[in-house]
Amino acid sequence: MMSILILNGPNLNLLGTRQPEVYGHATLADIEAMCREKAATLGIEAGFAQSNSEGRLVDLIHEARERHSGVVLNAGAYTHTSVALMDAITATQLPVVELHLSNIHAREEFRRHSYIAPVAIGQICGFGAAGYGLAIEALVGHLDGSGTT
Numbered sequence: 001m002m003s004i005l006i007l008n009g010p011n012l013n014l015l016g017t018r019q020p021e022v023y024g025h026a027t028l029a030d031i032e033a034m035c036r037e038k039a040a041t042l043g044i045e046a047g048f049a050q051s052n053s054e055g056r057l058v059d060l061i062h063e064a065r066e067r068h069s070g071v072v073l074n075a076g077a078y079t080h081t082s083v084a085l086m087d088a089i090t091a092t093q094l095p096v097v098e099l100h101l102s103n104i105h106a107r108e109e110f111r112r113h114s115y116i117a118p119v120a121i122g123q124i125c126g127f128g129a130a131g132y133g134l135a136i137e138a139l140v141g142h143l144d145g146s147g148t149t
């Protein structure tokens with residue numbers, strides 16, 4: 001059975017507790033449950049992980065190559081800073097869908113630049129927790145050949 005990894009970066013463990021006007025009311029556990037439901041509907045397996053550490057996220061991307069066919073990545077603030085995450089994606093050659101809860105293009109200027117975007121198959125942002133479901137669909141569409149990218 002096809003398996004994908006949904007990987008979350010720094011501070012996303014705090015979701016649902018603060019700034020609901022920006023990031024919504026869903027907790028990361030709610031989002032995990034929603035992702036598992038979506039995966040079951042699509043007939044695939046899904047791993048789900050979160051780390052606040054850049055190096056741990058690099059390790060998880062490396063390890064994903066053994067078990068998963070692709071990654072949905074919300075790299076949080078490392079999106080805007082991490083050459084290491086960009087290189088990890090390039091090194092593993094895994095297809096990655098970049099995901100953000102908020103519309104990073106409608107916020108501070110520094111959030112508009114992403115080190116992930118050039119090595120991702122595409123980016124989804126601005127749809128809150130629902131974006132995870134959209135990203136899973138896009139990744140599975142890419143992997144089974146029914147997507148456009």
Ligand code: CA2
Nearest residue numbers: 011014015018019076077100101102111
């Ligand atoms: O919109 C997104 O998903 C982000 O990746 C979230 C990151 C932010 O740095 C990116 O620019 C966009 C921040 C996540 C912070 O999560 C919080 C959770 C609860 C309370 C406050 C922040």
